[in-house]
């Protein structure tokens with residue numbers, strides 16, 4: 001499984017080596033190569049000189065635009081563009097927005113040497129090709145200068161250009177486009193992103209009416225960086241700093257937010273930015289979804305759980321005294337930005353709890369993620385971990401945006417966890433309860449012959465090695481079973497439990513009996 005759907009776009013003037021470099025880069029990254037000119041030739045059923053001669057340059061540009069629109073979805077392709085493809089502003093924005101765009105440059109003299117006598121280049125059909133080349137280069141220089149990355153290829157061997165292109169690509173933020181029925185949105189994993197928020201809002205034509213919602217713990221640590229990042233692009237945002245904690249995730253607090261939005265004059269051309277953990281994301285997101293029937297929303301999650309879980313998937317909610325997350329909405333954020341640098345200040349307990357959700361993602365659908373957490377003595381880089389776990393969540397929510405089927409798999413361990421949290425009066429951290437719940441689910445799977453004893457042992461050991469609990473005896477199995485019966489996600493009176501069959505493979509099981517659940521809970525009593 002690939003972690004990343006950014007395209008890598010290689011563009012530049014004819015003769016700069018786009019096709020060869022793109023081919024080699026695609027090979028190194030093991031990605032599909034799309035050579036735009038070749039794709040157009042295939043679709044049109046004729047060569048480029050023939051298209052130009054028979055249908056004119058206009059028709060060629062139409063085909064090019066169509067292709068750019070398709071590629072802008074961002075499917076992790078390596079794209080070699082036609083030389084003129086990104087001269088068009090719309091094409092350029094589509095492609096730059098789909099990933100990392102690199103322009104290959106070359107001196108005019110060297111270019112002429114490379115292109116001399118090539119009849120397959122209709123743009124150079126002229127009595128004086130050298131002069132024509134100079135004019136074309138000049139005409140296109142402005143458009144090329146707007147491509148974010150450049151590599152000078154003059155006198156460089158192809159291998160070196162390929163190395164440089166790979167280095168640029170790898171240093172860029174990871175980026176995904178999430179498809180959702182309420183609109184697609186981008187998720188970027190980008191250490192240091194707080195500094196660039198303003199620029200990113202600018203390209204999305206957000207007006208200066210911006211409100212930042214944060215909590216009293218996060219704001220003193222990261223508020224200033226964010227405000228500076230906004231100011232750099234001339235945004236003077238209003239900030240609202242709320243008290244921290246789940247107990248504030250309720251309608252009265254949302255009411256305060258509405259008042260502040262009115263004061264700040266926010267409307268649909270502005271945006272609400274959430275700087276905080278899942279609590280802030282949920283609350284600010286719910287306020288943004290409902291204020292004026294929806295204003296643009298940008299979550300900047302600051303906890304590991306907020307990054308891999310609460311910030312994508314489009315669900316936002318607040319609690320009622322009767323239960324958690326009972327009032328909420330579905331929303332498509334404008335953009336989700338994950339600045340993994342903010343995790344440096346995260347308390348150790350929050351870090352560990354977030355790791356439980358990352359291990360969960362591995363068990364659901366990413367054996368490689370699980371394997372690294374299982375076997376490596378050091379924790380892999382945060383940006384890698386977050387990217388992999390996020391990938392799992394994105395895949396699932398894209399398939400089931402309104403939580404009607406497959407999305408239930410994200411609840412691995414959660415039916416047990418919610419019951420334990422209720423019995424503990426929410427005194428046990430959610431992530432720790434999820435860890436216990438996953439072990440219970442693995443026992444249940446093993447009892448039902450769905451998974452091997454080895455899979456059960458691997459899950460238990462990996463959680464334990466990361467400081468997460470794998471046993472629970474504070475409440476008897478019967479009491480946990482009773483609390484599980486109040487699960488919100490029951491269907492037709494039956495519990496739907498997520499059980500592992502192997503690492504990376506889980507199923508939804510509605511046929512589990514009470515005695516099996518109790519037996520699994522007995523096994524984790526110590």
Ligand SMILES: NC(=O)c1ccc[n+]([C@@H]2O[C@H](COP(=O)([O-])OP(=O)(O)OC[C@H]3O[C@@H](n4cnc5c(N)ncnc54)[C@H](O)[C@@H]3O)[C@@H](O)[C@H]2O)c1
Nearest residue numbers: 217244277278279280302303305306309310315342345346
């Ligand atoms: N909408 C969804 O899809 C979804 C999914 C999962 C969870 N949630 C919700 O998320 C909430 C839990 O989120 P959470 O675990 O992030 O809790 P949280 O938002 O309460 O954050 C945990 C604590 O860490 C502090 N904190 C946050 N970032 C910090 C940082 N970078 N440095 C120092 N301190 C920091 C917070 O102030 C808070 O005290 C729950 O309300 C849950 O319902 C929502």
Ligand SMILES: [Zn+2]
Nearest residue numbers: 357414430434
């Ligand atoms: Zn959870």
